[in-house]
Amino acid sequence: MPxxxxxxxxxxxVASVEELVTALREHxxxxxxxxxxxxxxxxxLDKPLLLEGEAGVGKTExxxxxxxxxxRRLVRLQCYxxxxxxxxxxxxxxxxxxxxxxxxxxxxxGVGDLFGPEFxxxxxxxxxxxxxxDAVLLIDELDRADDEFEAFLLxxxxxxxxxxxxxxxxxxxxxxxxxxxxxxxxxLHDALKRRCLFHWIDHPSVEREVEIMRVRAPExxxxxxxxxxxxxxxxxxxxxATRPGVAETIDWSKALSFLGAVHLEPETAAATLGALLKxxxxxxxxxxxxxxxxxxx
Amino acid sequence: MSGDGPGxxxxxxxxxxxxxxxxxxxxxxxxxxxxxxxFCRAAAALAGGGGLDRDSLYWAGRVxxxxxxxxxxxxxxxxxxxxxxAKDQMLAxxxxxxxxxxxxxxxxxVLEEGFQEESWRPPSPEEGGxxxxxxxxxxxxxxxxxxxxxxxxxxxxxxxxxxxxxLALELPTRHARRWRPSPYGRxxxxxxxxxxxxxxxxxxxxxxxxxRRRKPRPLVLVxxxxxxxxxxSRALMQFGYAAIRAGRQVEVFCFGTRLTxxxxxxxxxxxxxxxxxxxxxxxxxDGGTRIxxxxxxxxxxxxxxxxxxxxxxxxxxxxxxRGDPELLGVQMARLGRLxxxxxxxxxxxxxxxxxxxxRGMTAALPHVDRFLPGHNLASLEALCESLG
Numbered sequence: 001m002p003x004x005x006x007x008x009x010x011x012x013x014v015a016s017v018e019e020l021v022t023a024l025r026e027h028x029x030x031x032x033x034x035x036x037x038x039x040x041x042x043x044x045l046d047k048p049l050l051l052e053g054e055a056g057v058g059k060t061e062x063x064x065x066x067x068x069x070x071x072r073r074l075v076r077l078q079c080y081x082x083x084x085x086x087x088x089x090x091x092x093x094x095x096x097x098x099x100x101x102x103x104x105x106x107x108x109x110g111v112g113d114l115f116g117p118e119f120x121x122x123x124x125x126x127x128x129x130x131x132x133x134d135a136v137l138l139i140d141e142l143d144r145a146d147d148e149f150e151a152f153l154l155x156x157x158x159x160x161x162x163x164x165x166x167x168x169x170x171x172x173x174x175x176x177x178x179x180x181x182x183x184x185x186x187x188l189h190d191a192l193k194r195r196c197l198f199h200w201i202d203h204p205s206v207e208r209e210v211e212i213m214r215v216r217a218p219e220x221x222x223x224x225x226x227x228x229x230x231x232x233x234x235x236x237x238x239x240x241a242t243r244p245g246v247a248e249t250i251d252w253s254k255a256l257s258f259l260g261a262v263h264l265e266p267e268t269a270a271a272t273l274g275a276l277l278k279x280x281x282x283x284x285x286x287x288x289x290x291x292x293x294x295x296x297x
Numbered sequence: 298m299s300g301d302g303p304g305x306x307x308x309x310x311x312x313x314x315x316x317x318x319x320x321x322x323x324x325x326x327x328x329x330x331x332x333x334x335x336f337c338r339a340a341a342a343l344a345g346g347g348g349l350d351r352d353s354l355y356w357a358g359r360v361x362x363x364x365x366x367x368x369x370x371x372x373x374x375x376x377x378x379x380x381x382x383a384k385d386q387m388l389a390x391x392x393x394x395x396x397x398x399x400x401x402x403x404x405x406x407v408l409e410e411g412f413q414e415e416s417w418r419p420p421s422p423e424e425g426g427x428x429x430x431x432x433x434x435x436x437x438x439x440x441x442x443x444x445x446x447x448x449x450x451x452x453x454x455x456x457x458x459x460x461x462x463x464l465a466l467e468l469p470t471r472h473a474r475r476w477r478p479s480p481y482g483r484x485x486x487x488x489x490x491x492x493x494x495x496x497x498x499x500x501x502x503x504x505x506x507x508x509r510r511r512k513p514r515p516l517v518l519v520x521x522x523x524x525x526x527x528x529x530s531r532a533l534m535q536f537g538y539a540a541i542r543a544g545r546q547v548e549v550f551c552f553g554t555r556l557t558x559x560x561x562x563x564x565x566x567x568x569x570x571x572x573x574x575x576x577x578x579x580x581x582x583d584g585g586t587r588i589x590x591x592x593x594x595x596x597x598x599x600x601x602x603x604x605x606x607x608x609x610x611x612x613x614x615x616x617x618x619r620g621d622p623e624l625l626g627v628q629m630a631r632l633g634r635l636x637x638x639x640x641x642x643x644x645x646x647x648x649x650x651x652x653x654x655x656r657g658m659t660a661a662l663p664h665v666d667r668f669l670p671g672h673n674l675a676s677l678e679a680l681c682e683s684l685g
Contacts, residue, residue, distance in 0.1 A: 017343065017353065037343070037356035044342045045335065052366065082477070094495040101498070114498075184366075185544055193364035194331065197339075200366045239565050239574060281561060 012043055013070060028215050029058070029065040030208060038199035039066065048157055048178035050193060053201035055183055056245015063138035063179035070177070073131055076138045077124035079145035085152060089162060090126045093119045115166035126170065129162050133174035143182040147189070154192050206233050209249060216250050220257040227264040227297040228253045232276070234293050240282040252276040266294055310387045314340055317379045321362055324371050328362050336361040348389040351380060445647060445672045446528045457674055461532055462539040468609055468684060469637065470511035482508030514637055515546040515604045516684075519595065521614035522579055523553040523586040529644045529672060533613050534575065536677065538563050548604045551579045552591035556598075588618050588657060589625035596631050609684055610636040613671065615645050618657025626660035633664035640667040642680060647672035 014020040021036045031039070039062065042049035051059040067074035077088055097114050122130070128137035142150065156162065160172040180196060182188055204212060209229040213220055220228075228249060236243045244252075255272040256264070270290055277283050286293065318333030339357040343349055349357075355376055363372045380388075449457060478489060489505035497503075518537045520530040530551070537549040541563055551557045562574035599605055610632060618625050633639050641661065645651045647670040653662055662668065667683055670676040 016345070033352065034356050034359070037353060038360045041339045041342065041357065041360055045338055047335070050364075092496060094492060098495055187365075190327065190364070194329070196364075197335075197360045198364045199360055200369065239562070241561060241564050 012040075014040065014043075016040075023069050024065060025215075027065045027068050029061060030204075030212050030215060031062075032204070032208065035062070035199060035201060038197055042179075042197050043177060045197070046175060048180055048196045050180045050182065050188070050196035050198045051201055052182050052184050052198070054203065054243060054245065056247045057201045057203060058246055059181040059201060060138065060140055063136055063140075063181075066177065066179065067136040070136065072133075072177070073135045074138060075124050075128040075131065075135045075176070076140060077128075078140045079142050079149070081144055081146065083145050083149055087123060088125050088149070088152075089123050089156075090164060091121045091123065093121050117167065120164070120167070125156055126162055128176045128178075129156075129160055129170055129172045132160075132172035132176055135176040137176045137178045139178065139180045141183055142180050142188060143185045150189055150192055154189075154195070157192075157195055203233075203236055203243070204246060206230055209233075209246065212246060213250055213253050217254050217257070220253045221262050224256060224262060224264060225253055228256065230297050231264060231269070231293050235276070235286060238286070238289070238293075240277065240279070240285060242277070242279050242282060244276045248276050248278075264294060264297055266290055269294060311337065313379075313387050317358065317375070318362060320379055321358075321372065321375050324375055326363065326368050326371060326375075332362045351383045351385065351388060354380065354388065443673055443675050445644075446532050447525075447672075457532065458535045460674055461535040461677060462542075467681070468513040468516055468545065470513050471607060471637070473510040473512045475510045476507045477510045479506055479508035482506035484508065513545060515548065515608040516540055517604060517608045517610045517636070518547070518549045519592070519610065519612045520549065520551050521553070521586060521588070521612075522551045526586075526613070526615055526644070529642075530613055531572070532677065533611070533642070533671070534559075534563070534572065546604060548599075548608075550595060551575070552586075552588070552595075553579075554587050554591075556591045556594040586614065586617060587620040588614055588616070588661075589620050589622070589628050592628035592632060593624065596628060596635070600631075600635065605635050607637045608635075609638045609640070611640045611642060611680070611684075613642040613644075616641075616643055616653065616655050616658035616661065618655070618660075622656040622660040625657050626664075629661045629664040633666075638666045638684075639664060640669065640680070640683065641665045642669050642671035644670060644672035646670040647676065 014023050017033070017036050017040045020040045021031060021033070024031045024036065024039075038049060038051075041047070049062075051062060053059055063076075064074060066072075092115065097119050100114060100119075124137070128135050139153070142153070145153075157178065160175040162170045164170065203209075206226075206229045209232065210222075210225050213225040213229065214222070217225075232244060232249045232252070252272060252275040255275045256268060259268055259272065261268050270287060273283060273286060277286060314337050315333055318328050318336055321328045336358055339361050340349060340354060343353045343357055358376065359369070359372055363369060444453070446454070446457065476484070478486060484507050486505040486507040489507070490501050490503070493503050493505060494501040516537075518533060520526075520533055520537075522530050534549065537547055540547045541549075541560070548558070548560050549563055551559050557579045559575045559578055562578050565574055596605075629639075643653070643658070646653075646668065653659060653668070669680055669683065671680055
């Protein structure tokens with residue numbers, strides 16, 4: 001292996017996948033064996049981790065928890081249509097430069113170096129490169145950005161070095177941990193995928209979702225959590241257009257528990273269904289079949 | 298064990314791992330040498346000098362060599378075939394040939410030069426299966442393109458549907474309200490020019506331009522599912538499915554004697570499941586045709602919806618109206634005023650002797666912008682081009 005690549009598991013604060021699962025649990029994130037293996041390998045092999053899955057299965061959360069767990073800074077790059085290098089990498093602070101020019105004209109001070117570090121506005125990618133191993137870089141919803149941006153990102157991810165013509169090259173001594181998420185509104189390029197470890201996050205099993213609720217919403221009673229998880233699992237199997245994610249399940253159980261529910265009753269369930277389903281057609285569909293969803297819970 | 302290289306057991310383990318990568322490739326997964334290398338490193342890292350359980354090996358391979366959700370099923374199957382036994386001897390020895398993540402340089406040689414086939418190797422599809430498969434598809438593609446949908450076998454039809462789903466859909470666009478920077482824009486962008494001038498000490502060295510944002514127009518498919526038309530409509534439904542998947546604003550309706558909106562059913566997951574949903578919703582597959590009445594229902598119920606106004610509307614039907622042709626004419630005129638472009642796809646037009654003499658067809662044609670066949674892949678491609 002080339003020198004400088006891969007810290008090896010020895011340098012990691014977690015020595016094995018099992019330890020990582022425990023550590024994640026301490027930070028209120030319940031990962032299954034597959035996800036934990038993916039995260040651990042990404043850290044051990046120094047590879048970006050590409051997470052795909054439906055909305056609300058906790059993709060973004062992985063990066064946040066990881067930063068917390070490793071005691072690193074979370075640098076987040078939210079992608080959107082039309083994002084370009086000046087919004088992702090760096091930009092010059094034009095207004096400050098202008099003021100500096102004015103001040104120089106009035107003779108109050110010298111122009112100094114207009115393209116010096118003090119006029120540089122750091123954007124997430126540059127911040128991550130500078131922080132190096134002290135950062136977790138989250139590239140969120142990459143599928144929203146354009147193809148061109150993806151190509152540009154590929155360049156940054158393979159080198160972890162940024163060249164600013166006026167200043168010089170900024171290198172990361174050790175690359176940051178990188179988590180990329182995609183909602184799969186479009187397929188990402190194979191070139192990018194080849195650089196990454198890939199993991200598809202599915203909706204959690206009923207038992208795991210109960211556990212998640214118990215951790216994330218401790219005020220919800222165990223019976224209620226069980227019933228909610230089972231009902232949501234049935235709902236996901238129905239042909240709803242937008243299948244509710246874990247976040248929605250938690251919201252729903254919180255709403256129910258706030259109304260004082262200990263069991264899942266048809267009336268309160270119908271009244272709070274809006275916390276779970278956000279599509280009018282879906283709501284109608286499920287309201288019509290609520291008995292079926294709540295049967296024998 | 299160790300620094301000087303793998304022992305005999307280690308070499309065998311390595312060959313098993315590399316062989317698994319090749320097996321995946323043979324099954325059509327895009328697994329290159331680089332990925333196999335990462336897989337070996339991952340397995341070694343997980344083993345950490347000791348043994349490895351089957352589950353961990355499964356995840357090591359899945360995380361490093363699969364990059365699409367669609368490939369997961371194929372991966373699972375390959376894994377079961379290649380590592381059928383949880384008490385596999387090889388699993389216990391994985392950790393022996395590599396200390397931590399360091400891989401011996403030999404692995405490059407192994408990967409490059411290949412190795413002896415072992416007796417445990419399960420009977421596998423021939424190497425280079427991926428290329429072979431592509432070759433077969435390519436040679437059949439021409440035949441497939443020009444054959445009418447009704448003459449295709451089930452397998453061919455499935456292949457055709459895959460091709461339809463891959464057709465690039467370019468919809469005409471309309472101006473949106475907002476502006477966007479554009480190097481070829483027609484309007485001068487003062488703000489950005491000024492801002493860019495600060496970079497060059499106040500000199501407006503680079504001028505910036507802007508243009509109206511453009512939005513693709515909505516696509517509406519209205520498909521005749523009566524009698525002989527159902528095969529063609531199914532093909533167009535695949536097209537609608539692909540368009541929905543591509544994130545376009547698409548609405549799909551079916552009609553025979555009455556109108557059914559199937560957009561929602563098409564939105565669910567896999568195409569086959571979506572088709573089953575559609576089939577369950579549409580009650581009048583293979584019934585009669587009342588085009589005029591169905592269009593009236595469409596206009597009355599959805600005429601005020603944003604998706605009809607300014608849309609590209611594709612109507613697929615043979616035009617053999619059982620109802621009143623006059624009603625059809627009136628409804629087509631209404632549609633023509635509302636939609637940006639009205640395309641009538643009539644598979645009968647694929648026959649060189651066809652003339653649009655049916656009374657329904659003659660009533661409708663004056664309001665139609667484009668009149669196309671659409672009975673085979675080639676003509677669907679032409680349809681795609683004419684939409685853009």
